Amino acid sequence: xxxxxxxxTEVGYIQNKxxxxxxxxxxxIGKDEKNIDTIDIKTKPEYELKFVxxxxxxxxxxxxxAVEQDVIIxxxxxxxxxxxxxxxxVDTIEEAEDVVNQVKEQNQEQRLxxxxxxxxxxxxxxxxxxxxxxxxxxxxxxVRQKIEEKQKQEKEEERINxxxxxxxxxxxxxxxxxxxSSRYGxxxxxxxxxHTGLDIATATGTPIKVVAAGTVTHASYQGAYGNLxxxxxxxxxxxxxAHTSKIYVSVGQKVEAxxxxxxxxxxxxxxxxxxxxxxxxxxxxxxxxxxxxx
Numbered sequence: 001x002x003x004x005x006x007x008x009t010e011v012g013y014i015q016n017k018x019x020x021x022x023x024x025x026x027x028x029i030g031k032d033e034k035n036i037d038t039i040d041i042k043t044k045p046e047y048e049l050k051f052v053x054x055x056x057x058x059x060x061x062x063x064x065x066a067v068e069q070d071v072i073i074x075x076x077x078x079x080x081x082x083x084x085x086x087x088x089x090v091d092t093i094e095e096a097e098d099v100v101n102q103v104k105e106q107n108q109e110q111r112l113x114x115x116x117x118x119x120x121x122x123x124x125x126x127x128x129x130x131x132x133x134x135x136x137x138x139x140x141x142x143v144r145q146k147i148e149e150k151q152k153q154e155k156e157e158e159r160i161n162x163x164x165x166x167x168x169x170x171x172x173x174x175x176x177x178x179x180x181s182s183r184y185g186x187x188x189x190x191x192x193x194x195h196t197g198l199d200i201a202t203a204t205g206t207p208i209k210v211v212a213a214g215t216v217t218h219a220s221y222q223g224a225y226g227n228l229x230x231x232x233x234x235x236x237x238x239x240x241x242a243h244t245s246k247i248y249v250s251v252g253q254k255v256e257a258x259x260x261x262x263x264x265x266x267x268x269x270x271x272x273x274x275x276x277x278x279x280x281x282x283x284x285x286x287x288x289x290x291x292x293x294x
Contacts, residue, residue, distance in 0.1 A: 001051075001056070001058070002014050002015070002047045002048065002050070003047070003049075003050045004047060005045070005048070006043060006045055006046070006070055007043045007070060008046075011059065011062050012057075012059030012060060012063045013050070013052060013056060013058045014060060015058070017047055020045070020060065024045070024064060027067075035076055035091055036075060037074045037075060037076035037120065038073070038074045039072070039073050039074075040071065040073075041070060041071050042071070042072060043070050045067060072122060073122065075123075075127055076118065076120055077119050077121075077129050078090050078092065078095070078119065080096055080100065080116060080135065081115045081117060082113065083146060087135075087139050088129075088130045088134070088135040088138045089127070089129045089135075090129050090130060090132065090135050091129050093118070095132050097116065098132065098136075099135050099136050100114045100116060102136055102140075103139050103140050106140060107143055110143075110147055112143060114139075114143075164291045166237050166279070166291060167235035167236055169212050169234065169237045170212060170257070171291055172212055173209045173211050173258045174292050175210070175211060175275055176207075176208055176209070176264060176275050178201050178202030178206070178274070178275070179200065180198065180199065180293060181199045181200070181201040181272070182199035183195065184196070184197060184286075184287040184288060184289060196278055197242070197276045197279075197285065198277050198293065199276050199277075200275045200277065200293070201272065201273065201274040202273065202274065203264065203273060204245055204264055204266065204273040205246075205263050205265075206275075207260040207263060208229075208241050208244065208261055208264060209259065210257065211292070212231075212233045212237075212239075212257045213256050213257045214234065214239075214254075215232050216231055216250060216251055216252065216261070217230045217232045219247050219249050219251050219253075221267070222268075223268065223269075224269035225268050225276070226242060226244065226266075226267025226268020227243065227246070227262070227265065227267045227268070228241065228242045228268075229241045231255060236282040236283075237279070237281060238279075238280040239277070240276075240280065241261065241276075241277060242275070242276035242278070243264075243265055243266055243270045243274060243275065244262035244263055244267065244275075245262075245264060246262060246263040246265070247261070247262050248260060248261055248262055249261045249262070277292075279291065
C-alpha cells in the first residue's frame with residue numbers, strides 16, 4: 001500500500017493513489033461554495049510504497065481532513081461604491097454591473113461616481129454580500145441621498161454668494177431669525193446715547209451664529225452689554241453679540257462662519273430677550289441693516 005504523509009506527518013494508507021487524488025479533488029478543489037476564487041494546497045500529499053498488514057485501517061477520511069487543513073482558499077467578491085463610499089457587496093461581477101447600470105439608468109440626468117471594486121480575502125467571515133435586489137435598493141437610496149446633499153450644498157453656496165461683503169469679508173450668515181425690536185441710531189430712555197446696533201427679538205436660548213469666520217477677542221460680561229462676544233474677522237471688520245444668556249466660546253478661539261457662539265438672552269441693560277448685534281469697521285459702529293436684515 002501507499003503510506004500517505006502531509007507536511008511530513010503520516011496520516012494513513014491507500015491502495016490506489018489515483019483514487020485518493022480524485023477524492024481530494026472532489027472534497028477540496030471541487031468545493032461548491034460561493035465566492036471561491038482559488039484553492040491552493042500548500043503541501044501536496046507524499047506517497048511511499050510500503051508492505052503493511054492487510055487488516056490495517058487505511059484512514060482515508062483522515063487523509064482528506066489533513067489535506068483540507070493545509071489548504072488556502074481565496075474568496076472573491078465585489079464592492080459597489082458611491083463617491084468612494086462602499087454601499088454594498090455582491091457575489092459576482094455580473095451582479096455588480098447590473099446594480100450600477102440600473103442605478104445609472106434611473107438617474108440619467110445626474111453625474112454619478114459609481115465604482116466596482118474587486119476584493120479578495122482568505123477569511124470567509126469577512127464577506128457580507130447582499131442579494132441583488134437589496135443591493136440595488138441600497139445603492140439607489142444612497143445615490144438619492146448624495147444628489148440631495150449636492151443640491152443642498154449648491155443652494156447653500158448660492159445663498160452665501162448672494163450675501164454682502166465688507167472689506168472683502170463675506171457675511172455668510174445672519175446670527176438669528178426674529179423680529180427687529182430696535183433699529184440702529186434710535187434714542188431710548190434706557191440708553192445714554194443713540195443705539196449703536198440692531199436688536200433682533202427672539203426666544204431665550206436661541207443659538208447665535210457668527211456672521212463670518214474670525215477670532216474671538218472678547219467673551220465675558222461687559223456692563224450694559226451683559227454677556228458679550230466680540231469677533232475680529234480681519235480687514236478692520238468686527239462684530240459684537242450682546243445680552244446673551246450663554247457664551248460658548250473663549251478669547252483667542254478661531255470660529256468658522258455659521259458656528260454657534262452664544263445663546264440669546266436678556267443680560268445687562270435689556271428690556272427683554274433679544275440679540276444686540278453691532279458691526280464695527282475700523283473701530284466705528286455702522287448700521288447692520290446696510291448689510292444684514294435688509
